[in-house]
Amino acid sequence: MYHPSRATAGALAGASMIALLAAGCSAGGGEAPAAAQDAVTQEQIDEALSTPTELTFWTWVPDIDKEIALFEEQYPEIDVTVENVGQGLEHYQKVRTALQSGEGAPDVVQIEYQYLSSFTLTDSLLDLAPYGAADLSGEYVDWAWNQVADGESVWAIPQDTGAMGNLYRKDILDAAGVTEPPATYEEYAEAAKKVKDETGSYISNLASNDPAQVVGLLWQAGVKPFGYDGDKTVTIDVNSPEAKEVLAYWQQLIQDDLVSTDADFNDAYYQGIVSDKYAGWLTAAWAPIFLQGTAADTSGKWAAAPLPQWEEGEQVSGNWGGSSDAVLSSTENPIAAYELAKWINNDPSSTTMFANEQFLFPAAKNVLESPEFTGQEVEFFGGQKVNELFAEISGTVDTEFPWLPFTEYAYSSFNEIVGTAIGEKGDLGAALDAWQEDLVTYAESQGFTVQQ
Amino acid sequence: MTTTSPRVTAARAHPAPRLRPASRSTRNRNRAAYTLVLPFFVVFTAMLVVPLGYAAYLSLFKSQLIGGQVFAGLDNYVRALTDPAFLGGVGRMAVFLTVQVPVMLGLALFLALALDSGRARGAKALRLLYFMPYAVPGVVATLMWGYLYGPDFGPIAQAFGALDLTAPDLLSGRTILFSMMNIVTWEFVGYNMIIMYAALRSIPGELYEAAEIDGASQLRIAWSIKIPAIRPAILLTVIFSVIGTFQLFNEPSLLDSIAPNAISNGFTPNWYAYNIAFVNQDVNYAAAIAFLLGLVIAVVSYVVQLRGQSAQRKGS
Incomplete structure (x- = not known):
């Protein structure tokens, strides 16, 4: 197989990463522009979309065939094969294996925001900016765009998000005399005590195996535990005083037995939701739909509110979950692949379908602002306009939250150290110190320069 | 696969001198036996021996996210x-x-x-x-x-x-x-x-x-x-x-x-x-x-x- 990209990339070693990646992509397929910095012209796009092309798309979004059918209807020459190779870690393992073996990698691939930099680290993603992605910046909520864009480069197109809010059992809180959702964390702690004393339920669960939930809460508090300069330097600061303050708050609730620490997303957890063990959940924008699936029996008893705030009168949130679609730099059809990634996350017919049929919480403003979406009254939440609430919350997510280029390790290490401390009602401040040390050791052993 | 066949052919050739005085039917029987065992050895080599060898080879290196792969001897x-x-x-x-x-x-x-x-x-x-x-x-x-x-x-x-x-x-x-x-x-x-x-x-x-x-x-x-x-x-x-x-x-x-x-x-x-x-x-x-x-x-x-x-x- 002829691999011009290798030679080009090799010749440019030492040049900035952007230039390097761009060179890789320009040589990746005959139809790409000669110089990477030159934007792709409309003629080239038209030509690529009217040339018979086969694309492979790895994603775990259920029933995504429907959106793909719309795409293929519009561009009959493009034939898209959708493959679901697993979700989360399993999916990434297969992507990395395919990339390493140099064969069988898809053209377009779903990647959660926190894992993007681990793929740019290995030069595996195509910079989409020259293909026109830079023009899309205004069409997605700012913080989601910042997750996929890095300086001049754009590494993926946002698909869905998980801005965090408070879903709670109105009936249980009412029974405990908590008639308004707690606005601040101070009120939340007081409410937690009332709820536990009056009803025996926990006001929320802080999972002992879910780094994403804790990181989302840190995100809300303005903590920036991670950083990566796109080259060799990472910032690790998971035991900052601000982070410790957030976890000290939760440690108190856990030790007072006001918040449970069960592992989430397993059968026992689902049963806990149905059997009133939990009176609420600080969770993400995808959870309203998720609950309707797992706790259908509790329909009508729920309500949604923004997260409690650290400062009274503030309105900030964090993010937990959500995905983007990226194009791998190994693709032979970069233009068509980019157009697919863009179209399914940008064309109103597709984004609306995502939001209303697959219930992905949208990142695209064209859905977030459409009355058809925000106006839905959800019976499960007693007729509340949950989408409208989360669309508002999505606008309050802190816009900057960088990640480490090895989130898989960071999360696994979190579970070993901090998660275990949460489950054992231990000292979370000390756990953060231990996590910090472990991450620094790992990063240094992997050749990174670490800023603490 | 290609690496395995010479070895197998060698194994098949090896007993030949010793068996020279043997009758044609014995030779035929041996040939049949080796033919029957061959598929096993091909799969065994491709699916077990080769991966094992590759893993042994890998275990002698050290790879970093930054810096790539270097020989590490028995460090691991x-x-x-x-x-x-x-x-x-x-x-x-x-x-x-x-x-x-x-x-x-x-x-x-x-x-x-x-x-x-x-x-x-x-x-x-x-x-x-x-x-x-x-x-x-x-x-x-x-x-x-x-x-x-x-x-x-x-x-x-x-x-x-x-x-x-x-x-x-x-x-x-x-x-x-x-x-x-x-x-x-x-x-x-x-x-x-x-x-x-x-x-x-x-x-x-x-x-x-x-x-x-x-x-x-x-x-x-x-x-x-x-x-x-x-x-x-x-x-x-x-x-x-x-x-x-x-x-x-x-x-x-x-x-x-x-x-x-x-x-x-x-x-x-x-x-x-x-x-x-x-x-x-x-x-x-x-x-x-x-x-x-x-x-x-x-x-x-x-x-x-x-x-x-x-x-x-x-x-x-």
Whole structure:
């Protein structure tokens, strides 16, 4: 197989990463522009979309065939094969294996925001900016765009998000005399005590195996535990005083037995939701739909509110979950692949379908602002306009939250150290110190320069 | 594939000189034999020998996310031998081995003798019943037991609750190893029993007749005739169990989702190797761990076999 990209990339070693990646992509397929910095012209796009092309798309979004059918209807020459190779870690393992073996990698691939930099680290993603992605910046909520864009480069197109809010059992809180959702964390702690004393339920669960939930809460508090300069330097600061303050708050609730620490997303957890063990959940924008699936029996008893705030009168949130679609730099059809990634996350017919049929919480403003979406009254939440609430919350997510280029390790290490401390009602401040040390050791052993 | 064929052809050519005086029919028979064995060796080489060689090669390198792959000699092995997570996992398996394997095999032997004595009614049905857990895939078995152990909604916890007793937490860091032993025992008792039972059935009946004439009780027959006679079968089950124990993977992998704090990344050596390869993305170190684990298994199996054989010699 002829691999011009290798030679080009090799010749440019030492040049900035952007230039390097761009060179890789320009040589990746005959139809790409000669110089990477030159934007792709409309003629080239038209030509690529009217040339018979086969694309492979790895994603775990259920029933995504429907959106793909719309795409293929519009561009009959493009034939898209959708493959679901697993979700989360399993999916990434297969992507990395395919990339390493140099064969069988898809053209377009779903990647959660926190894992993007681990793929740019290995030069595996195509910079989409020259293909026109830079023009899309205004069409997605700012913080989601910042997750996929890095300086001049754009590494993926946002698909869905998980801005965090408070879903709670109105009936249980009412029974405990908590008639308004707690606005601040101070009120939340007081409410937690009332709820536990009056009803025996926990006001929320802080999972002992879910780094994403804790990181989302840190995100809300303005903590920036991670950083990566796109080259060799990472910032690790998971035991900052601000982070410790957030976890000290939760440690108190856990030790007072006001918040449970069960592992989430397993059968026992689902049963806990149905059997009133939990009176609420600080969770993400995808959870309203998720609950309707797992706790259908509790329909009508729920309500949604923004997260409690650290400062009274503030309105900030964090993010937990959500995905983007990226194009791998190994693709032979970069233009068509980019157009697919863009179209399914940008064309109103597709984004609306995502939001209303697959219930992905949208990142695209064209859905977030459409009355058809925000106006839905959800019976499960007693007729509340949950989408409208989360669309508002999505606008309050802190816009900057960088990640480490090895989130898989960071999360696994979190579970070993901090998660275990949460489950054992231990000292979370000390756990953060231990996590910090472990991450620094790992990063240094992997050749990174670490800023603490 | 191409690398394997010359070796196989060489093997086929080798006996030719010795067989020259042999008749044409012998040669034909040999050729047929080699042809029949060939597919096995091709698959064996491609699927086992080559990957093993590749893993051995990988284990001698060190790769970093920044800086790429460099030759590291035996560094990965040295690291593993001082890695508390790996040693902890091996130690845990040693505990597992010394506690679970005797219990399981003792139970299997007892059941096999009971079925063989002919006193149990419906022996055929019982035999099938004991064997049934083995037919349940390990993954399903673990999921099922995970539910039974559940601290909130599991039937064990509910039974304790109904009696106003506090249920033991079967999924805590301190108890989970024993909970796991229970799962594995439940799963493999029937399997080991069948091996022993089959061996018992092949003991010649005259021995029993002679024993009865000598006035031996059933217990004495079991102790002095049956158990010594099936010692090779018992040894086989011990070796299978040793290998199975060190390779535990499904159980920690599945229990991890319901008891994440009790199952550490290095709970069993196999689970540790998996986590290192796929979470830490350190294939080289994982390969070294896998080789060391293989070595441990080989040594322990060999020791068991040696001891078993010397005991047998003494016995006979």
